[in-house]
Amino acid sequence: MKRFWAWLTLIALALASLFGLRRRLLASAARLPAPRYRVHIERRLQIPARDGVLLVADHYSPQSESPLPTILIRSPYGRSGRYSPFGAFLAFIARLFAERGYHVIIQDTRGRFESGGVFNPPFDETDDGLATLKWLDAQPWHDGKVGMWGPSYLGIVQWALAPHAPQVKAIMPIVTSSDLRSVLMPDDTLDLGLAMRWVAILDTLEKHKRNPYPATLFMLTSVEKQIEPAFQHLPIGDAEAVAVGKPVDYYRNWLEHRDADDPLWRDLSEKIRLTEGTAVHLVGGWYDFFLRGLLADYDALRMSGQTPYLTIGPNHHFNGMVSPLALREGLRWFDVHLHGNTQAQRERPVHLYIMGLNQWRALKDFPPSSRPALLYLGAGRTLTRAQSDESESFDGYVYDPSHPTPILGGNQFNPRAGAKDNRPLERRSDVLTYTSAVLTSPVEIIGTGRLTLYAHSSVDHTDFFARLCDVYPDGRSINICDGFVRVTPERASRLPDGTQCIEIDLWATAYHFKRGHRIRLLVASGAHPRWARNLGTGESWVSGQTVRVAEQTIYHDVLHPSALMLPVTAGQLG
Numbered sequence: 001m002k003r004f005w006a007w008l009t010l011i012a013l014a015l016a017s018l019f020g021l022r023r024r025l026l027a028s029a030a031r032l033p034a035p036r037y038r039v040h041i042e043r044r045l046q047i048p049a050r051d052g053v054l055l056v057a058d059h060y061s062p063q064s065e066s067p068l069p070t071i072l073i074r075s076p077y078g079r080s081g082r083y084s085p086f087g088a089f090l091a092f093i094a095r096l097f098a099e100r101g102y103h104v105i106i107q108d109t110r111g112r113f114e115s116g117g118v119f120n121p122p123f124d125e126t127d128d129g130l131a132t133l134k135w136l137d138a139q140p141w142h143d144g145k146v147g148m149w150g151p152s153y154l155g156i157v158q159w160a161l162a163p164h165a166p167q168v169k170a171i172m173p174i175v176t177s178s179d180l181r182s183v184l185m186p187d188d189t190l191d192l193g194l195a196m197r198w199v200a201i202l203d204t205l206e207k208h209k210r211n212p213y214p215a216t217l218f219m220l221t222s223v224e225k226q227i228e229p230a231f232q233h234l235p236i237g238d239a240e241a242v243a244v245g246k247p248v249d250y251y252r253n254w255l256e257h258r259d260a261d262d263p264l265w266r267d268l269s270e271k272i273r274l275t276e277g278t279a280v281h282l283v284g285g286w287y288d289f290f291l292r293g294l295l296a297d298y299d300a301l302r303m304s305g306q307t308p309y310l311t312i313g314p315n316h317h318f319n320g321m322v323s324p325l326a327l328r329e330g331l332r333w334f335d336v337h338l339h340g341n342t343q344a345q346r347e348r349p350v351h352l353y354i355m356g357l358n359q360w361r362a363l364k365d366f367p368p369s370s371r372p373a374l375l376y377l378g379a380g381r382t383l384t385r386a387q388s389d390e391s392e393s394f395d396g397y398v399y400d401p402s403h404p405t406p407i408l409g410g411n412q413f414n415p416r417a418g419a420k421d422n423r424p425l426e427r428r429s430d431v432l433t434y435t436s437a438v439l440t441s442p443v444e445i446i447g448t449g450r451l452t453l454y455a456h457s458s459v460d461h462t463d464f465f466a467r468l469c470d471v472y473p474d475g476r477s478i479n480i481c482d483g484f485v486r487v488t489p490e491r492a493s494r495l496p497d498g499t500q501c502i503e504i505d506l507w508a509t510a511y512h513f514k515r516g517h518r519i520r521l522l523v524a525s526g527a528h529p530r531w532a533r534n535l536g537t538g539e540s541w542v543s544g545q546t547v548r549v550a551e552q553t554i555y556h557d558v559l560h561p562s563a564l565m566l567p568v569t570a571g572q573l574g
Helices: 002-020 022-029 085-099 125-137 153-164 180-184 192-207 219-232 236-244 249-256 263-271 291-303 317-321 324-337
Strands: 039-048 054-062 068-075 103-108 142-151 168-174 279-287 309-316 350-354 359-363 371-378 382-384 394-399 432-435 443-457 462-471 477-487 500-513 518-524 550-555 563-571
Touching (some): 039 085, 068 085, 068 153, 125 153, 153 263, 192 249, 219 236, 236 249, 279 291, 279 317, 279 324, 291 500, 309 317, 350 443, 350 500, 382 518, 443 477, 477 518
Parallel strands (some): 068 142, 309 350
Antiparallel strands (some): 054 103, 350 359, 432 518, 443 500, 443 550, 443 563, 462 477, 462 518, 477 500
16 A cells, blocks of 8 residues: 555656646647746736727736737637637647747737627728737837737738837738738639638637637537538528528628729728738648738738748648647747847748648748649540640530539638548539649649630630649549639630630649659539639629529630640659
8 A cells, every 4th residue: 555655656746747847848849949937817908999999808928027029919719718719729829929038918809709899800900909009018018029920810910900010020920811802702702611611600609708618619510510501502692691690790791892992992901001121921821721812912022122931831721720830930930020039030931841742841932943834635534745636625514503513622711621532523523634644753843833724615604613633543632722713704715716715823832743643633613612603694693593504615626725834843744
């Protein structure tokens, strides 16, 4: 018995020691700098907005006698585990930052959780952010320098505030973009999957904000069941009421002002302009639905003479939001720009994950130099280096909006996004595939691919979707990148024979095709609900309810050289 108690005492002492060392053990496991400060938390601080609304925040304070910089995190998802699972993640992040020499303010955005007012994303974020900075400037513990960090909507609020606030020295927008409209309504349609999931997630968090567990712990699973009827519902204009059981004002406001030149979005774009004088580190994912917008932000910053940093991993939106990489890079970024530790700066501003090779690569900028290589669509559903010399060659399929071609994996706001085996999709009768010969040597592509498609449709209003895949020796067909175009009579580029020449941007990627693999192109007329289905009638996509079946023909002959262009950086295609 004495031996038992002796062993129990030793175990207890060991566990106590490990608990005492937990911060250093965590830092070592996550490859973070060692913690330097103890942290005090002050909760439910009330910060007045310009109109008197009270915005509620928590303050994570490193115990220091000297003022220190502040990291501002503004979120609609809850401030801590008391409110939501994502809030628990933010509280965890805040403590890690605070332990390393930063005050951290986590604030509920207007109309969310304990903050007053009405949530109207993202139109109040500039004014509310400025009010928060005014309050922050008056705090004796704050040294005047501010950084902002966070993914998704937490990145949008960074873009909303930084251009108007010289106090904001550095930002790190993660899996996000400054242009919300182009993300909500890409390619002149609606990202229905994004809209319905986001509305349902926010509604679920609101319903359970006073008792988040266990209801929100498995929220994503319940949300998927909840929104499925909304994906099939017409018209789209009231689909959100099907998803959450009531109208949602901000959703209807988006659709009412859906045109890109609407004053609502035009005024917002003037507010959320790309910032000058603020250090920007963009963190994205190759399978994130924000990717195109994030790279547009990068290009705009480069064109304005700035040197933004860019990090893109293999992730989709959900795993990108909680990536340890973004935390490590954030600590490095703020150490450079808020603490002045220039030795922490990495040598090259661009870090890309090369999928297929599964390695990181450092570059000076993006995209690197490449040579365009063409693969022509051909008879027998082939992709070849040689253009067809046939006088007539084509394939066809029927697209029925009543049973739209679904999205599988890829760049969507979905826990099941990312790289998937596309064989179930490729077996559908409304999908065409074109496949290369087996590669005799590796081929690497970095940049944006493009498909030139010669097509004819039986309807004037239709869509075309294209996807690039890597076919493994065992037959798996793994998606790499894809793109979409909406065809209307006004945009039609018709040849004398009635066919149309359609250009599809396949979005950016960095991928290494291995020897023994094949390259595959998938062509369809839908990727529902990533892009809301085209009804084929020309009615407004907000109010339309009738559908028209489209008969689609894809040509690949001497007069119609449909071709896939890939930005090859290493190796040869055939």
